[in-house]
Amino acid sequence: MLWTLAWRNVWRNRRRSGLTLATILLAVVLGLLMRSMQYGSYDAMIASTVARGGHIQVHGEGYWDNKSIDRSIRADAATLGQIMTVDGVVDLVPRLESFALISFGDRTKPAAVIGTDPTVEHRYTALADRVVEGDYLAEGQRGVLLLSSLADYLGAKVGDEVVLLGAGYRGQTAADLLPVIGIFDLAMMGNLETGLAYVPLVAARELYAAPADQVTSLSVMLGDGDTAWATADILATMLGTEYEVMTWHETSKEVVQQIQSDSAGGIFMLGILYMVAGFGLLGTVLMSTMERRREFGVMNAVGLRKGRLATVLFIETLALVIVGVILGLLVSLPIIYWFHLHPIPVSGDLVKIFQDFNVPPFIPFALDPGIFVAQGLVVLVMALIVASFPIVSIRRLHIIRAITGR
Amino acid sequence: MPVIDARDVYKTYEGNGLPVHAVNGISLRVEKGEFTAVIGPSGCGKTTLLNMVGGLDSITSGEILIGGTRIDSMSGRQLTDFRLHRIGFVFQAYNLIPVLTARENIEFIMELQGVEAAERAVRSRELLEAVGIAEKSDIRPGKLSGGQQQRVAVARALASEPEFVLADEPTANLDSRATAELLDMMLEMNRQSGITFVFATHDQRVIDRARRVVALDDGKVVSDSAAR
């Protein structure tokens, strides 16, 4: 009967309950949308970070601090196979990169020359989509893809042959004459002092005089990014001390910190939003408690313990909030799902900002169940706090005054 | 053993810095089966006395025994349970729970007592029949007339099978006809089942039909028809 009582009380004042629901619903929907957008942007940042470097990177010991091609490792079929057997590993992106001079005519500029498997590279970085002139690289092809600013500086066009010259594996001469297959554009932060170029992995090994199967890094792609730490531990144990195994958290510390600081800001804002909603809820709850003081007095007089009375009230508020939260989730879910599938494209100057942060120019919405659970829980905690106010007022209830309405 | 045994009870409020003696040394015994009206002008202390006897209010000094049990030193929670099992209340403003139907209002008490659902249904029907509004059992208080609501209130008071029923101005909001019907009903119950009723009232209609009249003034008993 206590449940009946609580339930009927919720419906007793439909408009008030409706407004309370609306307040909670609004808070949940706004909170979810905000959080979903934030998580969406983090996902995009992480995705772009991971696309470029993998969830986990495997290098030769000491490579990260001193990126020399001499610290490259052998990634033969056996090693790759061994890594692929680890649970959760879905793909490996081998890269062989170092610095070389790129020269055309009388212009020369140092550039990072990245040897990669064109197919696998495109799978993660969508590099082919960045090509603005010419074609994308093909496997085994002898050719180079130049960053547009580098190509501009050199004055090199698609089809021109550029010279690549540098120090190769173990001090051997790295020199090659490669045709420009394509020119790509990549929004990058920082200075353009150094250029960037991609060559097929085989061509890179030839250029750097590296043995077959040699790579400077192996980017490990996981099915579930959350397992990066655990999988990295497994890989580190498996591969031994000649290798260093780092997760993207270690190789991209600044991304982690940017996410953390932004998330803290978001949580702060959500806190404010929920505080406002909480106050609204508190107002309703207090009103309803005050209105029903007499009723509470009577119930206490006829033998309902204050404790149970408080429980009823608590359940009432909670029931209302839970319904509000559920409604909020139901309203948000389709919206978020829609925007998750159809991220809002940004336009104009914003495109540049997004590209500078190395994320696609869309406002993405994350569909992470964690967000929904977290938001639901936060609102519930808020509701619990608010719902405990009536308990205080019940404890202080003076039966005679309550009954007589004084 | 008396149902109510109040011994030299005092109640002093701290009102505006001056002590107010609402109940100023009252001793009152009510035996089982009585139909007693406590009367007196406003502020004479009758409501305070009833509240103390009903375990709703604390006493300043003295002793109150209900059915031989001292209640003046009980904790709030003990008192609540005591009220639930031993005392029935009827209030001036009916004070039914608005979201529950007449029957549910009655069963509510029984449920608090832990009575089985089947038994609750049987007894609530009996009670509603006894108070003469069985046909209104599934209607919420808001849709009942004052007299009907008060009947439900009486039924609710009896639902716990209490030692006695305390009624504070039960007829104040009722018209003559409803008052008469309600009093008839309660007298009938008193006669047939020996249920003890104690009223605080200044309604002459109630006083006329009471078997015992205790008059208070200034927090003291000034007359008691049983003493004659």
Next chain:
Amino acid sequence: MSLSTAMRIGLTALLLVALDAGIDSAGAQEVDAREIVRRANDLARGLNSYSTASMQIERPDWSREMSMKSWSLGTEYYLILITAPARDKGQVFLKRENDMWSWVPRVQRAIKIPPSMMNQSWMGSDFTNNDLVRVDSLVIDYIQTVTGEETIHGYETYRIELMPLPEAPVVWGRVVLWIAKTEYFMLRAQYYDEDGELINRLTASEVKLMDDREIPTRLVMEDVKKPGHRTIMVTESVDFHIDVDDAFFSQQQMRTVR
């Protein structure tokens, strides 16, 4: 950083040693320190030579050997032709005054080494491109003082301490050279940073008769901070009497020299 440990002076020493056979030992009476170093350097200036040498790069987990021919005209001009191993064969380095070019037969192009690459390792060794370019720094950028005499491998040497001039564009805080008293070849050189920490050590040994004079033929450049990192240069033959002028040191020559 892979650009660290610039051993820019190492090759200077190499060239000095390689060329100092022209010394007139009778003239070495003066023991003024600056004079000793300048004389050694002057010996290099204006002299022309052709030599063959091998270079061994040693690293903790690998080593590599190269052979080369080089032509020089003083310290301003030289040409180095790599003759082995096969992959590097035919690569030519040309230095003219402050500029340096590289010719790679594989790409049939001469590329001017840009400033940003000057501190990079030369051919993966413990020498940098700069070591090949700024060869007379030891004379002009430092104040030299004789601080002692020592015998190394049976040779009497002056221990000469070099402190950089206040505005000289050198990174060393101090350089100490051991130069043979009569033969004027360098037997040891130590390079310190500004905090006095030893960074590089060059040692010369195996004095042999080359052409018409005796010179140390084995040079070892060690990176003191990285154990196991060293480059060994062994001079196999020298001809101190070739006939070249500055026109020889041209980009055209890079393509054709064999």
Next chain:
Amino acid sequence: MLWHIAWRNVWRNRLRSLVIASAIAFGLLGGVFSYALMMGLANQQIRGTLRTELGNFQVHHPEYPADRDLRYALTDVDALVEEIRALPGVVGVSSRIVGTAMVSSAEGTAAVRIAGVDLEHVGEISDLAEKLVEGEYLSADERIPMLMSRETAEDLEVRLRSRVVASVVSPTGEIVYGAFRVVGLFETINSVFDGANVFVTREDLASLTGFAAGAASEVIVRVQPRDTTLEVAAAVTAAHPELLVRTWRDLSPLLQLTADFTGAFGYGFLAIILTALGFGIVNTMLMVVMERTREIGMLMALGMARARIFWMLLYETAFLSMVGGLAGIVLSVAVVGYTQRVGLNLQAWSDGFRAIGYDPIVYPESSTAFYFQVAGMVLATAFIAAIYPARRALKLLPAEAIRADT
């Protein structure tokens, strides 16, 4: 009279009024504080970048290229500087020679931009002197002084007083080498800037590179207030159509976007908070109406016009909101003022912040005008929120209302 009744009504139920007023107050505090925090971050970034690095606008040779080739110089630059100095609004002008250099120590080499500054005027356009963490600013008393960031110094393993060698390509295309002595180490809020810049005197750089007397690569101009930048820049363009004049917005599109979007984002968040508050207000006022059904009915019965009842309720809402709004604004002024004075330490994310040019010590900021806008927004919200409850009150029928049993 209407105002009077409304004001009294506000205080009839103190607890409820207190709750909703607190909601408004704290909601505003949160919204205003977030806004101030964002503005603080953005403005600090903009001000810092302008003050330390860019100036309000810069003048270059029209062909001055992205790779800072020293060939393209402004001639007779001192006359140009004095000419610009005479323009109204100009608070600082200074010329610089800027090139690309490799700076080396015994332990390392760094690719940087080297700027030769005019000691006489550099203080007018750059506050780098205040960003020193060790040592002194460049001065004429020092021989060949150089400033570098602490970060670069750590990379090169050099300390104060250390000698470094800079190699620069001279205007004639030769590589020239010059020794410099590190006299000061700086640290700004932008780690990208720190890693990529060293500073020497204009005289030293000119004599090293053989730069012509009276020539410089660029003129940096500081203007106050900031929003007159375009006018002043236009005046320079008008006088010297042959020169390349670019404002900080052209020079740093990212900064421009920060400037343009931060405010909008702050207002957006404030709007969300006000929406949530609006719901709270609707809720409360609706309760007020329901609670006073009988009373309102009585007033109607007594002949009070519906319009006046409507206005009475609106006024009551306005009072309620004003109390909360005023408290919120007072709180905000206090909190923002205090944090503005002492600064908020967000060091926990300093790496992430500095990577994108944010100062980890944030000084929130806002303006008087902003507080007035906020006050206006609160009042508008209150009125909009009061309309629905007030209309509900008007729909009451007097007879029914009086009979209504609370």
